[in-house]
Amino acid sequence: MSKQVIEFGGEAVGVVVPDAGRLKFVAVKYHVWDLDSRHFRSADEARAAVRQLMVSQSAPRRVLGSSGMPATYAAA
Numbered sequence: 590m591s592k593q594v595i596e597f598g599g600e601a602v603g604v605v606v607p608d609a610g611r612l613k614f615v616a617v618k619y620h621v622w623d624l625d626s627r628h629f630r631s632a633d634e635a636r637a638a639v640r641q642l643m644v645s646q647s648a649p650r651r652v653l654g655s656s657g658m659p660a661t662y663a664a665a
Contacts, residue, residue: 593632597621597639605635614638620646 595603595614602621605612608628614635616625621639629635 595632595635595639597636597643602639603635605629605632 592604592606593612594601595605600618602618603614603616603624605614607613611628611630612632612635614621614624614627614629616622621642623642624635624638627635627638629638
């Protein structure tokens, strides 16, 4: 098996390459850096991990505003 490009939203974000009987993810975009060097059983499993990471990064976060009350903002 050779390397496979992993895309998210039509953009290449990494590749998976064979390594020790599994597929190692190599990030090519900073926003998926947390997955760099992780091993997966398949390219589909890597795509699912990218999707899960991207969704978790875009979820609103709750923080305290200047008044001390919770304020919600979208993750940048």
